[in-house]
Amino acid sequence: MTTVLLPGEDAYERCLASLFHPVAAASAPERILQPAGAAELGPLLRQAAGEGRAVHVCSGGCSALCSGSGGWMLDLRPGFRGLRMLEGREGRPQQVRVEAGVSMGELVRALAIHGRTVPQGLSGAPGMGYVLSGGIGPLGRRHGLAIAAVRQIELVRGDGQAQTLAAGDAEAWALTGAAPFLAVVTALTLETVPRQPxxxxxxxxxxxxxxxxxxxxxxxxxxxxxxxxxxxxxxxxxxxxxxxxxxxxxxxxxxxxxxxxxxxxxxxxxxxxxxxxxxxxxxxxxxGESGHGPAPRRSRPQQAVIGLLERADQSLSGSEERCAELLRSLIAQRPHPACQIASQQMGGAMAEPAADSRAFPHHRSGWKPWITAVWERGDAEGEARAHYWLDGCWDALAPHFGGVHLAQHRPDSPRHGEELERAFGPCLPELHRMKTSWDPHGVLPPLV
CATH class of the missing domain: 3.30.70.260 (ACT domain)
Structure with missing residues (x-):
């Protein structure tokens, strides 16, 4: 049975405080729904459509999309905890079925017992959204993007219809990149690789x-x-x-x-x-970290993040020093000491596409820099400066990194539509058609 948490209840506050993303943690959803299993999702999504409610889905709590003020937060973490090894060749466990409430850190720790693993990002905090947004991580240069490990996707579409897709099925490509806009993914079956020192x-x-x-x-x-x-x-x-x-x-x-x-x-x-x-x-x-626990959810510094990727017609080769000088100039202008510019190296096996990678078209990028803008909650001027700096960094780096990686989202940004265009490229019109079919009432986040 679905657990319902309402504003003013201690459990409601604890749930929001547990979210990693500070903007999501500071939000005020009308209610938090914690379904006990996939069978409850269809009725909940149809009810949301009938009442005109937006639904925000939380798997790991690391995205700004996982909660929002005024709508319903669908928290999968308590009720979707299943993790089961599947037999592969010669009876050895080589695949794993993992439900959407399991974090990547929990998954790789469980797989380690069997001498297996899957490519994880630089943090174990994200849930299955990490995989479905591409899955860029340190082991990816050897083993490929995490989306390349997906063998099966179990989901409930925005219209409440349950569906299971194999990796090569006609519509599966859209889930490996654009899942949050189309469906609630309840479980993934992933190919594992040997654990290595x-x-x-x-x-x-x-x-x-x-x-x-x-x-x-x-x-x-x-x-x-x-x-x-x-x-x-x-x-x-x-x-x-x-x-x-x-x-x-x-x-x-x-x-x-x-x-x-x-x-x-x-x-x-x-x-x-x-x-x-x-x-x-x-x-x-x-x-100078103090070792104290996190600040209360409503007083945490707020942040916005954008991840950038090289398009197929771009390369950093030959312009390394110019780009480095630009990056040094940009970080020197940061409006808050917690603003960051960081980057992950890609290439290697990540440049080899999954079966159909249309929804993640920039897999051949050599680097993924990301920019984190930070401001104090309630500081409107600081927030404006932070977004101005972030957008300025994006524009300055666009000649080197013209693509966008939607591991993070800025749904309230006036440039969100541009982010979608740079993330999905020519497949965006096809995703719009799927959105109309799969989520006709716009219950899930808009693809605009």
């Missing part, structure tokens, strides 16, 4: 190394993946490699060679699997 080099280096970093990264084998976060004057590096480490050692030596190659801090750890990796964040001693 990893080495992680974390370091702080001068920001003058950003150009050389991009040049060196372009020639790295698939076994290595470079991730960075930029602050004025320095870069935090988070580099992953197979446990042999020789390629990592050569990359480190090449990056630090020359007069600009100065180390501010470093550590190297070896782990048995990706579930044991250290977090992607600045070292605690440099960030």
């Amino acid at each position: 990893l080495r992680c080099w974390r370091a702080l280096v001068p920001d003058a190394l950003l150009g050389p970093l991009h040049r060196l990264a372009a020639g790295l084998p698939r076994d290595l993946c470079v991730n960075w976060q930029l602050e004025p004057g320095r870069i935090y590096l988070h580099v992953l490699a197979g446990d042999s480490g020789s390629d990592l050692d050569r990359f480190r030596a090449a990056l630090l060679a020359g007069p600009r190659g100065r180390l501010l801090w470093e550590e190297t750890v070896t782990v048995a699997g990706q579930e044991q990796l250290p977090p992607f964040r600045w070292p605690r001693q440099d960030r």
Whole structure:
């Protein structure tokens, strides 16, 4: 039976406070619905359509779309906890069926027991939305995008109709990129890969190394993946490699060679699997973290995020120094000290498309930079400055990164339509036709 949480109840407050995304956590939905299983979703969606209510679906709580003021929040986390290994060749468990309330961190920890894994992002907090938005992660250069691991999708369309699609079915392509606009995905069946030991080099280096970093990264084998976060004057590096480490050692030596190659801090750890990796964040001693719990949901700093990708006609090759200088200039102009510019390396197996990747057309991008704009809740001027800075960064970087990755959403932005166009490209009209068919009453987020 569906649990209903209403404003003013302690459980309602706890549920919203548990959301990772601060804008979603600060929202005020009319009610929070926690269904016990997929059979309850169809009636709930039809009821929402009849009452003219918008529905926001929460799987992991990391997207601005997972809750919203005035509508209904559909929280899948309590009732969709199933996780079951499926037998593959020679009776070995090679696939996993995972329900939508399981986070990626929970999934990879459960798979580790069987010596298996799936490509995860830089955080284990997201739910299945991570996979369905493309699934860019450190193991992707070796194993491919997470959407390439999808074998079956169980869902309830916006009109309340339940459906199960195999990866090669005619309409499945739209779910690997545009799922939040079309359906509530209740479970995925994923192909797993062998769990492997990893080495992680974390370091702080001068920001003058950003150009050389991009040049060196372009020639790295698939076994290595470079991730960075930029602050004025320095870069935090988070580099992953197979446990042999020789390629990592050569990359480190090449990056630090020359007069600009100065180390501010470093550590190297070896782990048995990706579930044991250290977090992607600045070292605690440099960030002055207090170790206290999160701030109350209504007082957390707010944020907006956009992820960028290279289009097929773009490449950073030959313009690494110009792009690095631009990035240093942009971060120096940030309006709040928590604003960030970071990037994940792509390429390798991620450039090999899934069976039908129309809804994720920029899979051949070499990098995915993302920009996080931050402001204090209630500070209207600060919010305006943050969005102005974010949009300015986007426009400045567009000659290098003309695509958009919709892992995060800005549904209230006046440029949301432009984000959709740059994310989906020529398949957007076809997605509009599917939206009309699958969600005729517009219960789920609008595709405009």
